[in-house]
Amino acid sequence: MENSSSSATSFNASYNQLDVPLCHCRKPTRMAQSWTDDNPGRVFFKCDTHGFSVWADKEKPFGWQKLRLIEAREQIRRQKEEIRALKTSLRETHVSLSSNSPNVDAEMFAEEKKKLEFEAMAAKEREKLLRQFVVISWGGFIVVTTMILTMVKK
Structure with missing residues (x-):
């Protein structure tokens, strides 16, 4: 199967320790959520050592639900990128203001x-x-x- 580290995020679920399957290495798995194009929003169990273990839900998403999940994922990615760009711009502005602070402070003081x-x-x-x-x-x-x-x- 695919590498879950590139397609999954942590996912909180109400599964107790008895419902969580063990990996083939006998370590307990944890729940994660896939955000790949083939399985958007699909929940699976993940081993911290080996990655993907087994799907928690039995059916793959399909139809309009799959399309909406992919669109939501892309929108989240765009918003994260915009936030990253705004933070970079804010840092650059802060640096330029602090490097010009004697002039700015003198002007503000006057x-x-x-x-x-x-x-x-x-x-x-x-x-x-x-x-x-x-x-x-x-x-x-x-x-x-x-x-x-x-x-x-x-």
Whole structure:
């Protein structure tokens, strides 16, 4: 049969130790799942030393089910490759940023400094306006109070 290391992945099943067959070398086997074109999704028992031992399911997949399993396998492979490419790109970006970090840090520092200076100027302007408002309010209060007291005295 075919080499299971290239076509199988680990597969958890509810088989207990009594249901698991022994390999011809008398070692216990474990369950795995085939992802070859001939047997997509088919479960088999695998010896860690010799590979394929015996099929766990008796029927081969066929028809539309087989096609869907092959399509799913190809989609998973494409997605894994895309993830691998994205991780590589992320690593390269990280390396280029860390190699340019003095320039990037200086630029970021200057930009942050400008933002903080602008915010400080805006805060001072708001404080100045608030002081003017308080002074004008108190001045108006004093003028109005004086006018009322003058009217009351007459």
